[in-house]
Amino acid sequence: MAIQLKSEASKGMALSAPATLYVGLLVAVPLGILIVYSFWTQSYVDIDRTLTWANYIEAFQDPLVRHLIVRTIIIAGLVTIATVVLAYPIAYFIAFRTKKQTLWLLLITIPFWSSYLLRVFSWKLILGFNGVLNSALMTIGIINEPLTFLLYNEIAVVLTLAHAWAPFAILPIYVSLQKIDRSLHEAATDLGCNMYQAFIRVTLPLTVPGIIAASLIIFIPTVGDYVTPALVGGSEGKMIANLIQVQFGAANNWPMGATLSLLSMLSVGFVAMLAVFTMNTAGRRIR
Template identity: 70%
Template sequence: MAISLRSDSAKGYALSMPAVVYVGFLVAVPLALMVAHSFWTQDYIDINRELTLENYRQAVDDPLIRLLLIRSVVIAGLVTGLTVLLAYPIAYFIAFKTQKKALWLILVTIPFWSSYLLRVFAWKLILGYNGVLNSGLLTVGLIDEPLSFILYNPNAVVLTLAHAWAPFAILPIYVSLQKIDPSLLEAATDLGNTAIERFLRVTLPLSIPGVIAASLIIFIPTVGDYVTPALVGGADGKMIANLIQVQFGAANDWPMGATLSIMAILVVAFVAAVFVISLRSAGRRIR
């Protein structure tokens, strides 16, 4: 029996090794190189490989970097909150209120049929000074001149990213709702709970894993997004990823770019951990 268990264990390790090597080569190795670069410095066109914390000191002392980090977290939080709030009713409708689930799931995935960059440019055309929104408002007489505050600011970034990430929020929440045992909802009704009480005491707590998954799927890539802020954010909508892109590109300062990347990863990890713990605690209190 022991020999059989060891044999099965060895087979399991053997089967998993290709995936481990693949992930290690594409994730662990680049991350290790980035960490190493963050402790080096750029000496004109050469990299000084003497270990130092100078990059981190400069990054912490630089008010622009602090501003961009804070702005990135705030924008990512707003995008996450808005997307989940808009996605939850849609996921709830698909899970409980319609029989044509496959059709609705196909409709949800339609944005994936076009390029992400194309969708960002579409929002730029919609929100532009002479764009679809301003033209429509002028036509119906609600405004006398085009609105200039709806593009090239953080609001445009939040709106564009909330639309871009919507399917990533709807699908995990739907899966979580779909797993809820209907007998639990029936039991809550038999015990005299109203529809709102049933939702707050049964549906919402049991769907918290889906909400957490959707939030993390949205929050983490939003902090690292630099395309959308560059196209629709303007000067006030730039995020930390835009500065990282400059460091690795025009500035040719890879060590500083690696430092900013590591700092962004640590900030995202901390915020995500606090969010998950808080949301799980809230779910337990609701129950």
């Protein structure tokens, strides 16, 4: 028995070894390097290797950093909310209202067949000064001159990312809806709920895990995204990742870049935990 257990354990170790090695080398080690870098400082072209809080103090004192982190979290929050709100009805439709579920799931992944960059650019084409939307509105005579508030701001970032992330939200919500026993909905109806009440009191709380998964999958990468804000965000839509990119690139201040990365990771972690806790509590309070 003991021998068997030992071999079970070693089998488990052997199975998880590649993943452990992968995570260790490609996540833990770089993260360690990042932490160490954040306590060094840049002096002209050299790196001063004395450990110091100088970068953190500078970052906290800089109003731009604070502003960018807050804006990043707000934009990421808006993207998350917009995506989940748009994805939920689609997931609901696929889970309950159609028999061609495989076809619909396939259709949803179609945008992924083209590159992420192309999709961001296509939004630029749609929202731009001479873009599809403006030309269309002008052709049918609703506006006389092109709308300028469409592109190069937060709205454009939210719109572009909400579209890009949609499948990531639809899939986890679809899975959590799919798992719900149909008879629960009937039971709620039998106990006096109309369709809306049955949704609020049974379906929605049971899909909280799916909503949380979708939110995290969207919120976290959005905070780190710098391509979309750079392409469609303009100066208003710049996010913390753009600043980090500058530190590692043009500004050539890797220690500050590392500090900003860690600060944004910490704030994302904090906000995400807070959101998960709030959603869980809200889900449990529905009776």
